[in-house]
Amino acid sequence: MTLDRDTIDRRTVLRTLGVGGIAGIAGCTGSGGDGGDGGGDGDGGDSTTASNDGGSGGGGSSGDAEITLGLQADLTGPLSTYGFWFERVLNGYVAELNDADNGLNLELVVEDTATDGKQGATAFRKLAQQHEADFVIGSFSSGVNLATNPLAKQLKVPYFPSGSAPSTTGADGNRWVVRTAHNITQQAYLGVEWAVENLGTKWTVVYQDYAFGQQWLAALKEFLSGKGEIIAEIPVPIGTTDLNSYLNKVPDETEVLFSALILPSSINFLQQSADLNVPGQRFGDISSIEGVDIADIESAGQGASFLTGLPPALDSEANAHLREVAQVESAEENLVRQYWVAYEALSFIVKAVMESGWQSSDDHQSFIEWFETSPSVTESMEFPQGDKFIRGADHQAYMNRYISRISGTELETVAELELNEAPTEAEVDFTQESF
The missing domain is CATH 3.40.50.2300 (Response regulator)
Structure with a gap:
């Protein structure tokens, strides 16, 4: 062709x-499919915590930083396979970062959304108020994201949603919301x-x-x-x-x-x-x-x-490393192909912490303002999915894609689609909002 x-x-x-x-x-x-807001007024389910006593010996411009990372995970409900893989890859990545001599010490705390907007908002509130999460990586459900966005602003906790509804970083977004995934x-x-x-x-x-x-x-x-x-x-x-x-x-x-x-x-x-x-x-x-x-x-x-987004069989060192971190080969649960979304959200968080000089929640303004400089990254171990940039006005990331086709029992990769500019103008400018 x-x-x-x-x-x-x-x-x-x-x-x-x-x-x-x-x-x-x-x-x-991913589609970010809202997955339905199935009923459930639960308290967000039982939380889980993973941490390592990682080296805090030197490295980044921020010095030694203690970070509590929240994951608003779809562990049950229609999108539960995403929650399983998001938690799995972040557990591995947090352990890897804590083992590195980079001046960071991370703790991961997890709350279940049940793929439900109301419970997802409750899960975020628990992460922010009970666990005192510094940053929260969000659900793959756009419905959960949209229910959570106002809370991120109210509680002043930077939120990194994973769903794909355009309005998440548009009319329904705010300055505390940054999407490092596609829309x-x-x-x-x-x-x-x-x-x-x-x-x-x-x-x-x-x-x-x-x-x-x-x-x-x-x-x-x-x-x-x-x-x-x-x-x-x-x-x-x-x-x-x-x-x-x-x-x-x-x-x-x-x-x-x-x-x-x-x-x-x-x-x-x-x-x-x-x-x-x-x-x-x-x-x-x-x-x-x-x-x-x-x-x-x-x-x-x-x-x-x-x-x-990232074909599992893509032959690259970065993709192979990502699969090792997620322990793909030892998993019994069917594999989703978009767990890189959570991994790269954490990569962006770490990069922003190091380059903004973040030390605590008192530094959230400079942390968010870093994303408003329209940063770009290239394919690397930290960003295995590939080159991408963030538009500062609406905090939306833009990136390349692939076309995969079912051929026999495999997904054959037939094309790469490169996106070098945002295809539409920003509908909002969050930089004009006060903190």
Whole structure:
């Protein structure tokens, strides 16, 4: 497959890759699916703590820094596989950092969100008030993120959400919220650029009929304008398992069949669209098949393509190190592909601590102002997912992505998508807010 670079916007370069032929790293993460706000007025569940008496001998400009790191984890509920892997990789990373002679001593404390907005907010409050967390890495659920954002400002605790709803670092954000992960807007921009060039211009979008799917639909409409068209919009209620009646509405002229669905609808989408021989090349976000063994969906998923942040099989030293930290090989639970989000959030926290001179919560202002300098990082052991930058105005990170395709029992990496500028202007400027 060959791409004509002259036809691509200067902000995005698509580099076609063969399997195993990737030299660098790039990417993004997940759908951030809200996962539903299942009921639960619980107190956030039992907390867990991991710490090491790490070397505090010298190193960073901040001197010896004692840091309590909170993790607002989706340990139960629809996104529990993310919570499992976020906690697992952070336990390993905290231990590694504490063993290094870098002047830091970290303690990790964890509270369960149950993938529920109300309980997620309670979990954050416990992390901030009971555990006195200095920083909190947030849930993969956008619903939990949005419920938590106001608390971050109220309690004055820097919050690093992992979900992908655009408004998290937009209208619903504030100066205490920093997203070092991707959002749906950049996902859609990169996906449209690649798919129009490689799959087709006539799209049908099958989407979950709530915020996650609706935001995907809106973003796809924006970036397809002038390049292609959405010929059918098919909303699917949350929890739907039988998609036949919806898939029968797909027009015959469909060239790209885009799925913005969450489990269990997303897996049934693959199986039932194959059974019905629904027209269109199937395309979507990797989060739709997270925690699923490709071998289990081999026949149904053949040829389906996905926007991916960091392909697990990517042959790089940094990715191999990340997998060691997360102890991937010894895990019994199905693997998600986006645990790098939590790992890199901690990398950014450590970098900001060291470069801002942070010593305690009294230094939170200078810590946050560091992110407002629009810092950028390159692929490294600390940032295995690849090059990225943070826009200072809205505290939103921008980064590269991959296209993965189901081929046999494997996810074949077929393209790298490079994002060098934000595809849209910032809707807000948090630097104008007072602390």
